[in-house]
């Protein structure tokens with residue numbers, strides 16, 4: 722049993738969607754959240770740069786006492802988690818685009834995957850995709866510009882709507898019935914996507930699965946917080962606190978500035 726916090730990081734506010742699921746499933750666990758927004762987006766960076774940021778975030782979280790690290794970013798997971806697992810003692814939880822559930826659920830045998838360039842070009846993504854989508858039509862689309870708009874506070878802008886329309890059109894032409902959101906930032910797009918997509922298309926995300934995986938790994942390692950004392954949550958960003966606060970209006974909390 723451990724009362725130490727769960728550490729979570731992302732290139733920005735995207736991982737808050739994972740934080741929400743973890744907090745809902747494990748309400749007695751304390752958390753630390755790092756938004757590395759000053760260095761966003763990760764998706765257009767090379768593997769070395771993504772690895773460097775992942776190491777810095779991990780060490781910050783470990784320095785603050787994290788008992789486990791959740792890499793709440795598909796781009797960082799697909800590029801850096803193998804290194805992190807090899808080089809640090811604590812358990813790591815990663816997130817990858819939910820290709821498997823999409824492959825099992827599709828009836829039209831066509832799925833769409835919206836993710837960053839860094840994720841779509843990674844060896845780990847390629848491996849998973851090969852394993853589950855052999856007999857399927859897969860429309861992969863880089864979400865160029867989406868993370869930048871979200872981190873600039875322009876989630877509901879006309880530019881965002883136009884970008885999404887452009888990215889979704891080839892998927893609709895291919896008759897997809899499942900759309901995988903392969904970047905944690907894209908969770909915020911749900912309300913816009915629901916207006917653009919026909920009703921029969923299912924949006925698939927990995928958040929709940931990641932929360933369950935976190936609970937299971939904590940339990941296996943005897944790290945669950947079984948005390949009933951109230952949990953503490955700390956949020957940090959090296960980007961705009963205002964943008965982050967706007968994206969997490971569901972939680973009244975202070976956001977601390979990180980250098």
Ligand code: DGL
Pocket residue numbers: 731732733735736761762763764765793794795796797837840868903904905906
């Ligand atoms: N939230 C991210 C992901 O899940 C990072 C995107 C980015 O910074 O480009 O991939």
